[in-house]
Amino acid sequence: MVKVFIYPATSLILSDMVARFGHTPLSSATAIRERIQTAGLESPPLQITPEEPKKGLKWAAVEVPAGVRGRMSLYGPMIEACEAAIIINDADLAFGCMGCARTNELIKFLIHQKTIPRLELNYPKNEDEGVKFVAAIKRFLTELRGAK
Amino acid sequence: MTQPVRIAQLSCGPEYSGIQHEIDEAARQVGGEIFYPDVALKDIRRDFAKFGLDVKSPDLKLAIARAMALVEGRVEADAVFIATCFRCAEAAIVRNELRHYINEHSRFPVVSYSFTERTTSGTLLTRMEALTTIARRRALLARETQNGLTLGVDSGSATTKAIVMRDNQIIGTGWQPTTEVLKSAQEVIVHALTEAGVTRNEIQAVGTTGYGRFLVGKEIKADLVQEELTVNSKGAVYLADRQHGPATVIDIGGMDNKAISVMDGIPGVFTMGGICAGASGRFLEMTAKRLGVEITELGPLSMKGFGGRVPMNSYCIVFGTQSLVNALATGSTREDVAAAACHSVAEQVFEQQLQEVDIKEPVIMVGGTSLIEGLVFAMGELLQTKIVVPPYSQYIGAVGSALLASGFIKDD
Numbered sequence: 001m002v003k004v005f006i007y008p009a010t011s012l013i014l015s016d017m018v019a020r021f022g023h024t025p026l027s028s029a030t031a032i033r034e035r036i037q038t039a040g041l042e043s044p045p046l047q048i049t050p051e052e053p054k055k056g057l058k059w060a061a062v063e064v065p066a067g068v069r070g071r072m073s074l075y076g077p078m079i080e081a082c083e084a085a086i087i088i089n090d091a092d093l094a095f096g097c098m099g100c101a102r103t104n105e106l107i108k109f110l111i112h113q114k115t116i117p118r119l120e121l122n123y124p125k126n127e128d129e130g131v132k133f134v135a136a137i138k139r140f141l142t143e144l145r146g147a148k
Numbered sequence: 149m150t151q152p153v154r155i156a157q158l159s160c161g162p163e164y165s166g167i168q169h170e171i172d173e174a175a176r177q178v179g180g181e182i183f184y185p186d187v188a189l190k191d192i193r194r195d196f197a198k199f200g201l202d203v204k205s206p207d208l209k210l211a212i213a214r215a216m217a218l219v220e221g222r223v224e225a226d227a228v229f230i231a232t233c234f235r236c237a238e239a240a241i242v243r244n245e246l247r248h249y250i251n252e253h254s255r256f257p258v259v260s261y262s263f264t265e266r267t268t269s270g271t272l273l274t275r276m277e278a279l280t281t282i283a284r285r286r287a288l289l290a291r292e293t294q295n296g297l298t299l300g301v302d303s304g305s306a307t308t309k310a311i312v313m314r315d316n317q318i319i320g321t322g323w324q325p326t327t328e329v330l331k332s333a334q335e336v337i338v339h340a341l342t343e344a345g346v347t348r349n350e351i352q353a354v355g356t357t358g359y360g361r362f363l364v365g366k367e368i369k370a371d372l373v374q375e376e377l378t379v380n381s382k383g384a385v386y387l388a389d390r391q392h393g394p395a396t397v398i399d400i401g402g403m404d405n406k407a408i409s410v411m412d413g414i415p416g417v418f419t420m421g422g423i424c425a426g427a428s429g430r431f432l433e434m435t436a437k438r439l440g441v442e443i444t445e446l447g448p449l450s451m452k453g454f455g456g457r458v459p460m461n462s463y464c465i466v467f468g469t470q471s472l473v474n475a476l477a478t479g480s481t482r483e484d485v486a487a488a489a490c491h492s493v494a495e496q497v498f499e500q501q502l503q504e505v506d507i508k509e510p511v512i513m514v515g516g517t518s519l520i521e522g523l524v525f526a527m528g529e530l531l532q533t534k535i536v537v538p539p540y541s542q543y544i545g546a547v548g549s550a551l552l553a554s555g556f557i558k559d560d
Contacts, residue, residue: 037186039163040207050166053265065233066265067161093189099207100161102236 002144005082007107009075010042011096014086014137021141026078032097040099044074060106071103079110084117084144086137091123117144152181153280156225156256158214158246160207161233167267171231174272180280185214185223201245208232208242215246219253226283229276230260244504251409251417251506257282258417260504275420278377282415285374288555289382289414292391296352298553299340301368302376302545303333303360306402306429307516310336311546312344312351313554318540318547320344329360330367337368353556355379355549359403371556376545377406377418383548384512385413387538394508398497398527398535399515399544402429405497409505419504428493429517431465435489438472439482443520446486450522453483455491468492490522491529498530512536514544 005026006014018025030042048070056069059076087108091097098104111118119140124130155175162168175182187195187210195213203209211230217223230246232239240262247260259275261267282289294313302309304326310333312320320343322336341348355372356365357379365373376399384397391413399406405428408418436446458480460471468489475485511533513524518541528535540547 032189035186035188036192036210037184039157039159039168039184040161041210044163048164048166050265052164052166063235065161065236065239066165066167066263067233067236068164070161070164070166070265093192093206097206099205099210100164101204101206101208101238 002083003081004141004144005078005085005111007085007087007104007111008091008096008098009078010098011088011091014088014096017137018086018141021138021144023084023141023144026082028074032094034094041093041097042099046074059110065102067100068103068106071098071100072106075103075107079107079114082111082114082116085111085114085119086140087111087118087120089120089122095123150179152179153226153283154224155180155182155227155229155276155279156185156214156218156223157182157229157231158185158211159231160205160211160239160242161236162231162263165233165263165265165267167263167265170267170269171229171272174269174276175229177269177273178277178280179284180227180276182229183225185217185225187213187217187223191217201242203238203242205238208239211242211246215250218256219250225256227279228256228258229279230258231263234262234264247417247504248506257415260417260419274375274377275418277375278415278418281374281378285378286414288552289378290412291382291552291555292386292413294551294554296554296557297346297350298550298557299337299351299354300546300548300550300553301333301337301354301356301364301370302543302549303329303356303358303364304402304545305359305404306433308332308336308358308360309543309546310340311540311543311550312340312346313547313550314344318543320346321540321543323542326360329363333360333364333368353553355553357545357549370553372549372553374549374552377408377420378415379548379552380406380514380544381408381410381415381548382413382552383544384514384538385410386551387514387540387544387547388510388512388536389538390510390512390536396505396507396509396511398502398511398513400429400493400497400513400517400523401515402433404428405501407497407501407505409508417505419501421501429515431468431493432489432517432520432523434465434469435472435486438469438476439486446490447519447521447523449483450486450490450520451525453481453485453487455484455487455526457484458488460488460492487522487526490520491526494523494526494530498527502531507531509533510536512538514538514541516542518542
């Protein structure tokens, strides 16, 4: 079993796929709904306090906006713990979404810094791409199991 | 029970900064209720493309879609609060454009704010109170004349002021530096009543504003206790006789500054605060002290100097004072230093705050600092306009309170 960080971290589909192949998804289990009645697209499931942006200083300096540091207090430890990662670029909002582009840049950068197995894909735009997309993830997760 | 004022929140980052409950609490304390305009994912895709600002953060796209839903009437609200992370350039652009868009296309009062994890409900309170006041008291704010005999008290951070008005005329004034809040208020009230030749019992209605408004209001049993953003706006357009149409009110105070975009005497967009004391009246007080003159003499002194000869950036009051000391030590004249201090404060307000409101003429400067000619001159130069300083501008909050309080006089 491998700890796999997923990006977008809110993607339930991706999280489910990782779990189905016997690995541990590192993600925030926030569903992106059709209607958004919360402050942000991925409002935190946890009670974030003003202490979290301070904890986020480990990954981002004080001049970085508080929202970025607050997010990093959640995702930073996951990135440190992960043994593999799947990154989906340009994902549709409904697939999974993280509200702050600056945090997203930092998360991807930190993942790239780690020497771990990494799958990076663009979000599929049609059915053919969709089939290849799922197959690629399946292959990555299967080989990951073998490698372990 | 009164229905809460519904304040639509357009934001990026408050939850992950841990301050969402501070926003909620500030609204609750002034009878407001924060809500998030309900939009669908498809609305975000459509409205974001339609708005045309190609930002990357999905939460900013959501804020844009919500703003459009409000302006197009798909969601109802009484006021709008825009909040994004401090130091985020992308968010600052969106905050600016949304504020401008909502102000141009709707009648919602708007306040925008950039927060850190240290933002508390206390820092947001006056802004939220102004939003709920505008939403609730439009009829009162539409009042253009003062009737009867009323008293207005402005318990400010630096000075306390009182005004007695009778049938649209100012008949008594009181002013003194704020020391003990209640004692200062009592003393200026006595002075104003004595000057007016009336007794407290004859006063038909009382209004209070300023930092000490709640304490003073309770003590003197005020009919109206209202924040200074709406009161000062009203007082400014009343004294400047610009009650109709657009206007911009600038109040550089002792502790914070206010920049308010007004339409028909009612604030539309406003900012309050300041980056540091270096951009407040407090810095000019310190300058006057260092130059060995009374604050009242700083204005005439600065008009004799040329600020460009002294490098000064009072972004921070400590460094600003250091620049001042250095300039004097290297032979700069007191006149030039005074002019540079005025220019520096005006420039800070111009750069930090006036970008947050839509400047529309006439520009009216009020508050005690509006009596410092050099500051008014510097602001006029920066804005390329002639600044209006109405009579009694230093009593602006007290005048606004006395004017609005007359709406509480009961008919016999």
